[in-house]
Amino acid sequence: MKQIVCFLTLxxxxxxxxxxxxxxxxxxxxxxxxxxxxxxANKNDEIHLYIKSKGKENVVxxxxxxYNDKEPIFKKLKKKESLWLVAPEKDIYKLIIKSTSDKESKxxxxxxxxSFNKEAPVIAxxxxxxxxxxxxEKTETEIKKLKTVTLQQDNFYLNSKSNDLxxxxxxxxxxxxxxPENTVSWYYAFTASREEKDIKNxxxxxxxxxxxxxxxxxxxxxxxxxxxLNPPPGANICDIYLLDEKNALLFKNKEDYSPxxxxxxxxxxxxxxxxxxxxxxxxxxxxxxxDNIYGIHIGIEIICITETQQTIEQLLSRPIITxxxxxxxxx
Numbered sequence: 090m091k092q093i094v095c096f097l098t099l100x101x102x103x104x105x106x107x108x109x110x111x112x113x114x115x116x117x118x119x120x121x122x123x124x125x126x127x128x129x130a131n132k133n134d135e136i137h138l139y140i141k142s143k144g145k146e147n148v149v150x151x152x153x154x155x156y157n158d159k160e161p162i163f164k165k166l167k168k169k170e171s172l173w174l175v176a177p178e179k180d181i182y183k184l185i186i187k188s189t190s191d192k193e194s195k196x197x198x199x200x201x202x203x204s205f206n207k208e209a210p211v212i213a214x215x216x217x218x219x220x221x222x223x224x225x226e227k228t229e230t231e232i233k234k235l236k237t238v239t240l241q242q243d244n245f246y247l248n249s250k251s252n253d254l255x256x257x258x259x260x261x262x263x264x265x266x267x268x269p270e271n272t273v274s275w276y277y278a279f280t281a282s283r284e285e286k287d288i289k290n291x292x293x294x295x296x297x298x299x300x301x302x303x304x305x306x307x308x309x310x311x312x313x314x315x316x317x318l319n320p321p322p323g324a325n326i327c328d329i330y331l332l333d334e335k336n337a338l339l340f341k342n343k344e345d346y347s348p349x350x351x352x353x354x355x356x357x358x359x360x361x362x363x364x365x366x367x368x369x370x371x372x373x374x375x376x377x378x379x380d381n382i383y384g385i386h387i388g389i390e391i392i393c394i395t396e397t398q399q400t401i402e403q404l405l406s407r408p409i410i411t412x413x414x415x416x417x418x419x420x
Contacts, residue, residue: 115198126184127155127416128202129210130176135203139171142196148188155181155416179210181416214414222406234399235305237298237392240266244288244388247378263337264374268367268393275367275393277374278320280359281327281385288386291321295390297361323359327387328377331364337373348375
């Protein structure tokens with residue numbers, strides 16, 4: 090009885106030691122695409138691989154780690170091969186089979202992994218996205234093009250209020266503004282001084298259009314550009330009012346008028362004003378000298394930002410997003 094028990098124990102141990110992960114024989118064809126087989130192995134597991142090509146063409150089969158296919162652990166070019174390999178690491182492995190010709194090859198594959206009574210590493214799959222790009226094609230694209238346009242640059246002399254009353258001088262001037270239909274925003278810069286030479290020198294340095302063009306050319310937003318711009322120098326105060334046609338006539342006749350406050354400035358020596366939302370395309374700037382004694386010179390520059398649609402031809406590659414299942418070891 091004792092001998093029988095020993096024999097059964099020995100038989101169980103032998104069967105356990107020789108336990109294998111065995112895959113049934115698989116017949117594949119390389120006519121449509123290359124074939125690959127993914128499996129797992131523990132370190133020092135024995136991998137037994139048997140491959141036989143049933144066609145006349147040779148095949149190339151490569152065995153390596155799944156995530157390190159640039160360094161295969163085995164590569165052969167034969168019609169028939171049977172080999173034993175020892176797994177260098179606990180990992181996911183991949184067998185790749187490629188035909189060396191365009192003709193179809195029938196291939197018989199059988200794979201055994203001897204894990205020596207160990208549990209085979211468990212493999213799971215996660216879905217990952219893969220993006221490729223199609224061949225570039227000529228495509229017409231509509232784009233918005235912005236540019237600056239200088240509408241006016243001039244200087245004016247305004248008498249004092251006393252001269253206006255006693256000597257017939259003008260302490261007010263209207264500057265008409267005709268904005269293009271495609272205007273998206275417009276600006277005016279101004280400076281005031283009792284000295285005419287100061288104003289003429291300052292006007293020469295006006296460059297609002299070119300300065301704002303730099304914001305557009307570098308694709309920076311020009312909506313907040315005024316905050317970053319330095320106003321021209323000024324010595325004496327003036328008033329500038331943004332007016333529609335009706336209130337411009339009232340301003341000229343020194344009657345009660347209502348300016349647009351967002352585009353008006355009172356008691357300023359100089360400044361740069363951005364008018365983002367114009368009520369209409371025909372407007373006026375009303376220039377006023379608030380001083381009772383001294384006349385004043387005012388220099389002004391008016392520019393606008395226009396927007397046009399342009400059609401450009403580009404070479405564009407359409408992105409192709411696919412998903413695939415990627416294996417990983419379950420720890």
